[in-house]
Amino acid sequence: MNIIEVKNLSYSVGGKKILDNVNATFTAGKITAIIGANGCGKSTLMSFLGKTRRSSNAVYFNGQDVEKISAENYALRVAVLPQRSKMVADFRVEDVVLMGRFPYKKKFRDYTAEDKLVARKAMESVGIETMSRRKLSQMSGGEIQRVLIAKTLAQEPELILMDEPTNHLDVKYKVALMETLQAYGKTVIIVLHDLSLAIQYCDEVIVMVEGRVRIQGNVKEIMQPDLLTEIFGVPFVKFEHAGRTYINY
Amino acid sequence: MDKKIFFRALMLTLILVASMIIAIGFGSVEIETSLVIDEVAASLQGRQTNSSDAMIIFDIRLPRIIFATISGAILSLTGMLMQTVSQNYLADPYILGVSSGAGMGAVFCIITGVAQIFAPYGVYVGAFFGATLATIIVVRIAGTSNNPIKLVLIGMGISALFSAFTMLEIYGSKNEAQVRSAMFWLMGSFTGIQWAMIPVALTVLIALIIFVWLFRHELDLILLGREEARHLGLSTERMQQAVVLISSLAIAVTVSIAGIIGFIGLVIPHIARFISESRHGVLMWFTTLIGAFVMIWADVMARSIFKPEEVPIGILTACLGAPIFMQIINRQYKDS
Structure with a gap:
């Protein structure tokens, strides 16, 4: 069953086609990676899925045009981790993670004890519970990224959209994040540049080329060296080690 | 609020109350604090x-x-709100031209005689429309830009424009009394404040505090970034409109009564963030208390430096605030 579907989505800026008649389906409960070279439209597609950009009869969530779903309702079902955070305040870690519970909060009321419990669990799942009282100004880029991931998890959505979430993370936390997403068990759409992570932890993949979906399907079937070489312009090798599949260039 | 922060807030409150009593003694006629306390105690006993x-x-x-x-608290809270909705810690009603807009509206009402028609609220109404107009222009031109300097420069442009209109209004007036009255708005002063002015200002301060308290979580969310706030279901546009409205009202009232007083709204939220935290539920109380405290002592200085003459408070806050403003810019952009 598809949780979200894109139908004939096109988008241009200054006459240049950024997305060209994109059609894609995302299966509920699966982790889908979106891969492709820089500037192929991955982040733009994510912005339509997250309702950052407005569409018209092109993006459907559980069969309903996303433009007909209010922002408040969408936030209860879909969480978005953008590529870059534009946070200006020096909040404490626990305050930021708790903000993930905002869609559940009653108007003019405080966050509940349950909200605080969910936020604590989200911090534990990304290993930042011991830093909960620290201010963001005292943290590294990778640690801040984990805080934002915890905020996304605290939102408890049906669908998580993540645009290059592993960018600032070291290997340990890249693997930890992907394992957390697998354990979360809900639908995840994730833009990844690390192809080994995609093949090891994702169920499905969408390969984009110049604003179009080149191919979509099972990650292990589709991510073959020939296709990746065609897309990225460098030779790839695929190998198995200790029961795991790796892609390297 | 943790214990350390609560203790700081309590200390600030006590210092503020003490400052209010001590400040009464300063001015062209000096009155000893003990005498002030005796008189206040006698009055309380009837x-x-x-x-x-x-x-x-x-x-x-x-x-x-x-x-x-009250005005120190209002200006500081308004500065904090403007810094939040613009996601720009250089914003304040004076720098963004909102105070100049209010000044222009107030002077227009005095010079044209509109203030007489709607007396006693004519000046307030003029200041409100001027402040709202300035805020809307700044917000429209700045759009969704995240460049702090762009917003400040637009604000300076708006401020210059409204100041020019104000000068034109004064220049065109033939009535000397009106001109003198209008000049008052350009410099800011607490001279001639009467009890009758307190209820309006206090009502606005209470409304402002209630607004910030009710929307404290929404304001926190805006500081995550507009996009992220929207992804969490917040209508940032509606929030921005509400802030524009209440800020314009607050600035209109303070400008109508005391003229243009700059830099308080810029500097105080910075100090408040430094000694408390960024969450609005906490920050608002520190901003209110420190703003009130600073304004009391700025007024004491205004009354005392060249006594028996008074320095207009707007001139004094500009002298104190402008170097801090430049220091903030210097620190924020030292790497670029």
Whole structure:
């Protein structure tokens, strides 16, 4: 069953086609990676899925045009981790993670004890519970990224959209994040540049080329060296080690 | 609020109350603090001393200090709100031209005589429309830009434009009394504050505090970034409109009564963030208390530096605030 579907989505800026008649389906409960070279439209597609950009009869969530779903309702079902955070305040870690519970909060009321419990669990799942009282100004880029991931998890959505979430993370936390997403068990759409992570932890993949979906399907079937070489312009090798599949260039 | 922060807030409150009492003694006629306390105690017990000191304390100094406390809190809270919705810690009603807009509206009402028609609220109405107009222009031109300097420069442009209109209004007036009255708005002053002005200002301060308290979580969310706030279901546009409305109202009232007082709204939220935290539920109380405290002592300086003459408070806050403003820019952009 598809949780979200894109139908004939096109988008241009200054006459240049950024997305060209994109059609894609995302299966509920699966982790889908979106891969492709820089500037192929991955982040733009994510912005339509997250309702950052407005569409018209092109993006459907559980069969309903996303433009007909209010922002408040969408936030209860879909969480978005953008590529870059534009946070200006020096909040404490626990305050930021708790903000993930905002869609559940009653108007003019405080966050509940349950909200605080969910936020604590989200911090534990990304290993930042011991830093909960620290201010963001005292943290590294990778640690801040984990805080934002915890905020996304605290939102408890049906669908998580993540645009290059592993960018600032070291290997340990890249693997930890992907394992957390697998354990979360809900639908995840994730833009990844690390192809080994995609093949090891994702169920499905969408390969984009110049604003179009080149191919979509099972990650292990589709991510073959020939296709990746065609897309990225460098030779790839695929190998198995200790029961795991790796892609390297 | 954790214990350490609560203790700091409590200390600030006590210092503020003490400052209000001590400040009464300063001015062209010095009154000892012990005498101030005696007079206040006598008044609270319903005894009237009818001394000249009592007259100075209750008819001149006390309304003035209470208004300084209220206006300091209003300007600081408004600055905090503007910094939040613009996601720009260089924003403040003076720098963004909102105060100049209010000044222009107020002067227009005085010069044209509109203030007489809608008396006693004519000046307030003019200031409100001027402040709202300036805010809307700044927000429209700045759009969704995240460049702090762009917003400041647009604000400076708006401020220059409204100041020019104000000058034109004054230049075109033939009535000397109106000109003198209008000039008052350009410099900011607490001279002539009366008890009758306190209820309006206090109502606005209470409304402002209630607004910030009710929307404290929404304001926190905006500081995550507009996009992220929207992804969490917040209508940032609606929030921005509400802030524009209440800020314009607050600035209109302070400008109508005391003229243009700059830099308080810029500097105080920075100090408040430094000694408390970024969450609005906590930050708002520190901003209110520190703003009130600073304005009381700025007014004491204004009354005391060249006594028996007074320095307009707007000139004094500009002298104190402008170097801090430049320091903030210098620190924020030292790497670029």
